[in-house]
Amino acid sequence: MSAIYQRVAFVGLGLIASSMAHAIRRAGLAGEITGTARSAETRQVALEIGLVDAVFDTAAEAVVGADLVVLCVPVGAMAGIAQEIAPYLEPGVTVTDVGSVKQAVIAAVGPHLPEHVHFIPGHPLAGTEHSGPRAGFAELFDNRWCILTPLDGGDAPALERLVSFWQGIGAHVDLMDPPHHDLVLAVTSHTPHLIAYTMVGVADDLRRVTDSEVIKYSAAGFRDFTRIAASDPTMWRDVFLTNKEATLEVLGRFTEELFALQRAIRTGDGVLLHDYFSRTRAIRRGIIEAGQDTAAPDFGRAKR
Ligand SMILES: NC(=O)c1ccc[n+]([C@@H]2O[C@H](COP(=O)([O-])OP(=O)(O)OC[C@H]3O[C@@H](n4cnc5c(N)ncnc54)[C@H](O)[C@@H]3O)[C@@H](O)[C@H]2O)c1
Ligand SMILES: O=C(O)C(=O)C[C@]1(C(=O)O)C=C[C@@H](O)C=C1
Numbered sequence: 001m002s003a004i005y006q007r008v009a010f011v012g013l014g015l016i017a018s019s020m021a022h023a024i025r026r027a028g029l030a031g032e033i034t035g036t037a038r039s040a041e042t043r044q045v046a047l048e049i050g051l052v053d054a055v056f057d058t059a060a061e062a063v064v065g066a067d068l069v070v071l072c073v074p075v076g077a078m079a080g081i082a083q084e085i086a087p088y089l090e091p092g093v094t095v096t097d098v099g100s101v102k103q104a105v106i107a108a109v110g111p112h113l114p115e116h117v118h119f120i121p122g123h124p125l126a127g128t129e130h131s132g133p134r135a136g137f138a139e140l141f142d143n144r145w146c147i148l149t150p151l152d153g154g155d156a157p158a159l160e161r162l163v164s165f166w167q168g169i170g171a172h173v174d175l176m177d178p179p180h181h182d183l184v185l186a187v188t189s190h191t192p193h194l195i196a197y198t199m200v201g202v203a204d205d206l207r208r209v210t211d212s213e214v215i216k217y218s219a220a221g222f223r224d225f226t227r228i229a230a231s232d233p234t235m236w237r238d239v240f241l242t243n244k245e246a247t248l249e250v251l252g253r254f255t256e257e258l259f260a261l262q263r264a265i266r267t268g269d270g271v272l273l274h275d276y277f278s279r280t281r282a283i284r285r286g287i288i289e290a291g292q293d294t295a296a297p298d299f300g301r302a303k304r
Contacts, residue, residue, distance in 0.1 A: 010035035012072035018136025036062035071097035076238035079108035104242035118158035142170035186246035196228035
């Protein structure tokens, strides 16, 4: 495949940026890749392992001359970065991001960007519990979804170009409006993460009571919870602080259901429990039969 962008600049060089860089190189999607990260160590590693052709100390320097800028920092850091890079963006450049929440990123970034910039927010639905420049791998986005949430009145050719870019990286692309994205992700990603964090916290408390048996004998289901609960604390703090409304809505529903199941267990209502579990089993089977289970192999574990 020939290059879609001449110069791609990454701001933030962690798991997502490094995976994108590997996939860009695999498919030859960029003439050149530059980047910046807060720590000198990360910048050094990124250069050493060939993620980028050049690194810069500041985001402002990194974006000069780029025709695609990808913001790969935690959601809470997006506003400061946008403000810093705004004066240095070339006319016609596309600025995108990979943040897990979309309305908050649009509100944080949009107002800082000049009119000559095409701002197209995005979110690849793939990740692992690992962080940093060494955590990335080219296959992370293969056959996974990348959701773009273009703004009203945006430039159609710039959007088409970014869609082709994500397809070249290996992803399927879908377009969504930002509030819908945030609600869908609150259901499929954000609340499940909170539940995993909570469950591992509960088990940790219990461990003091049962003298380490909870961890020692943890079965596969709980191990999966611990993997999810090992995800980056800064990233997830920002997700919950910025997708507050949708997460609280889903969490409210979840709590109601949990109370209903709790009551069924207490009152010995086996019919309710059996019906409930049959319904959820049918949902999972339906997903598999429809061929919609696009979950990639467990790269997280393989990489550990
Ligand atoms: N990890 C996932 O599973 C996943 C999946 C999809 C999208 N995302 C989103 O991608 C973005 C990056 O996540 P990641 O997993 O690559 O994280 P990461 O921790 O691996 O990398 C984050 C990078 O941002 C930099 N950074 C952190 N705080 C900063 C600040 N205040 N100012 C400047 N730079 C800062 C770090 O130095 C690092 O280079 C986040 O917005 C996250 O919501 C993550
Ligand atoms: O597999 C994992 O480690 C993930 O949690 C990845 C996951 C998800 O919930 O699916 C996490 C956050 C993102 O914004 C996108 C993907």
